[in-house]
Amino acid sequence: MNQSKVAAVVVTYNRKDQLLTSLDALLAQERTLDAIILVDNCSKDGTREMLQDMGIIDETISLESKEKVVSQKQVMAKKPSKDVIAVTFIGLSVNSGGAGGFYEGVKFGYEAGFDWLWLMDDDGSADPRALGQLLRYTSKANFLNSLVLDIKDPSKLSFELNYPDGHGVFSNKKEVIDNSVDGIILGQANPFNGTLVSKILIEQIGYPKKEMFIWGDEVDYQYRAAKSGLGIATVVSAIHYHPKAATKILNLPFRGLFIAWSGIPIKDYCNVRNTAYIHKKHFPKSVLTTFMKYLIYFVPRLDFSSLKLCYQATMDGLNERWGREKNYMK
Template sequence: MERIAAVVVTYNRLDDLKKCLLSLHEQTRRPDTIYVINNGSTDGTDEWLNSQPDLIVLTQPNLGGAGGFATGINRAYQDKYDWIWCMDDDCLAAPDALEQLLLSPNIGPCVKNSVSVNVRNKEELAFFVYRPNKTFRHVTDMTQFDIVYGVASFFNGTLISSEVIQAIGIPDKKLFIWGDEVEYMTRAQKMGFPVVTIPKSVFYHPPSVDRDGIPWPGAWKNYYRVRNERRVFQNDHGNKYGFIMFMFWSIRATFEQLASERKNRVYNFLLYGEAAFDSLLNNFRKRPDTILTLRLYRFMNK
């Protein structure tokens, strides 16, 4: 029988984490092991996890989602699990989510994702999917299929074959947040592994937001979204052409911020420009406290 490990990454969302873990314990096919990666939480998560005997807890400084999943996937892979089931702490798995992934068609080494359903409106997807000839917005857009190729919401119920990990490695912890999951998905696709969604397997998740519309100071997270996009372009289109595509995309995206009517459009413009410049220079070292635009905002808004 194949061995399956669940990997949950958490940071300062103890209430959400408890609900997520409960949904894993209630699975009709329970994971053989649950790893929880605690990214240096300061809300009592550490103390609570230490009281849970049925978990393997790995605590580290806050390395973002990328660093959390890099640690968890690497540990589970080294422990020789056949499949690794990855999720954020604000996910809720339907009781048969894992069982349905395992019952889905055998397509060899691959990545199989649960469908992400809006926890506030269960007729709507948590993340809309835009394809050239098809748009997925509602759950029924997905459930008419047994399997949907080329679509997956990493890391929200993402089941990864150990053979895929052997070939593509682990997530790049330098990417920190926002875009790290897309980079990992496109890395798998670049190596020829099927990436699919199984609509019968359901995960509930808060709905996505308009990231361009996030108010400051929270909008600093867009730094990583822009900076990490270069890696996605290069996975999709090759190093040279992907680099050129990113350069033109980032210039357009940066000036679109300045032209918008948002209150903090100047800060958005500076942030996008900083992120694009760092990406073109291959500077993936910055953490939130060293993002120049964020430091400027805090100085100007003391």
């Protein structure tokens, strides 16, 4: 049995019911976790009260006059073995976005000395065998992803997964399994959805980039992992359930070209800014092409306010000006 010390890192914000499902799945893993690191991005929906009722955090915890609070409780795993799991709660006084939450969780787990950190959002749920299956492949890669399936239709993927040769995408579970080699798809992942990363990898590439706030921080982290040469793979027998990706896609009048656009200013700003930053760092030749897609879409529609947002976001990403997402918060 793999004797590595493993901690799950879960980031949550205002989704207490889904968080409860996620935590139940972690406590029910056949290969018991050594710890769970739960980062709460200042939820306002009663998340903390729910965790208090579960006995995961103390009733005395308060965030008044503090940037964050950290507490630890021993929680019983949901198994006949009665294993005990250390659950660390990190409560932040402001919403730092998914990027800030994963930064806090990965930093804490790395400094605590865990060999592997298992990263996920609050709306995902791991199959009971998932962790054990991932640990079977730790000699193959230092960035191991679960196979992320649609929670409502597990025969389909929640997010697209590229063919290793880059020609096409997988859309369902059978395609992935049929095309796997020795149980894995090399070079491909849906990051921060049941993603196991090693201490060795973190030593080399650092923590997730907290300044990105939302959208793209996981993509940036995957590209950094790819550049490290320490290996990326999806383990097809390690299942992680997640709601189907809901990103709105707008098609351009050119075959195969599209933009992702939600119509929610803060999300679109962060998406465009972070994409510009990612392309600058990892694919510099594509920066102009990316902005041109927004130009092609919005100019014929005379939607200059959206185009202005795209321009400002692109320039902020290229010049690494962070924190301006606050201008788009309601």
